[in-house]
Amino acid sequence: MGNSQSTVRILAPLSFAYDFAAQQYGMFSSPNMLDIHDKNLAAFSPQPFFIAGFFFPQQIFQLVWLYKLWKRQGNVQELEMMDKFAWVYSLGNFCIGTWMFFWNANDLKTSNFFVVVNTVAQLLYITTVLPPLDTRSTPNFLTHIVAKTFAGIGVLDFLHNTSAAYYKNVPPSQLVQIATGVGFAAAAGASDWIFGGCLVYDLVALSMGQQGGWSRLLGGYAAMAAGVVGLRNWFYPRKLQKESAYERVAGDEGQM
Known part of the structure; x- marks a missing residue:
């Protein structure tokens, strides 16, 4: 149990850093994320600035959650909850970070694989593993926010990448x-x-x-x-x- 806790305390922040660095690469490389988006418009292509608008506040919640995970702030049940989600959270960050490299290479079918893995993992977690919401518990509330926003944007990513990869310009x-x-x-x-x-x-x-x-x-x-x-x-x-x-x-x- 102790080894598992030590692992997720390192793995979760590492996955955040990896995803964050990949996102910076995606925005400032040439071609960048927006260039690939504009080249592959489809029926489920969102307004791209809505992704950026979602991304910023979500990062803040993630950083606060990571701080509580690292400092072990919470009772036994709360810490167990955060530790379990940390594995799915880390998987999601590594998937989306890796997705970026294939997306910017305009290899949308390969990038879609990482989107599907992330979206399915996040949806399965919030529907089958995540304990009930308790707004009186800060670790519980933060875990719900991070997990459900991860899953929520994952739905949009799935619709977007799948349609762009397989149904470009198809109404x-x-x-x-x-x-x-x-x-x-x-x-x-x-x-x-x-x-x-x-x-x-x-x-x-x-x-x-x-x-x-x-x-x-x-x-x-x-x-x-x-x-x-x-x-x-x-x-x-x-x-x-x-x-x-x-x-x-x-x-x-x-x-x-």
Whole structure:
């Protein structure tokens, strides 16, 4: 157990540094990330500056989370939670960092392999391993933020890279348009406000990166997803809280 803790304390920051350095290479090399993006436009190409807008605050949360992981700040359960995620987090950083080199080499089919591995790993973690959210626990809350934003941007990366690699300049068919709406609606209906917010952001980024009717449809999907996330995480929980309060009152009336 001790060796595992020592390993992730080194591996996680190392993976962050690797990914960060690769991103700098991707932005300042020639051709750069944006050049490759513009050469391979597809039906799921987002507005590229939305990626940068997501990237900056996510880095801040990652650095705070890494600090707590390194300093071992938390109780036993919190530290165990961070240690488990650190393995998936490190895998994701190494995948996305390596993705950058193939993306900038315009080898999009190979780069897509690393995107798929990262996205699947992050989604599996948040749906099968991640403990429930506890906003009273800073390590728990930070782990949820980092894990779910990693998965959320991973969904956008998957759609973008796959479409650019295999369907360059191919407009979305009616089936793809319907499947996109159904898929995002279903995902939003099963998401909390963190991951759900990422899905809405993904759709807005895609809408701003497209044109015409497809852009407007994606914007409508973003509004729909926001409504679904809001209903699931705001209105419906409040209704349950009220029903629970009524049940307690009714139960108390029968007691003397």
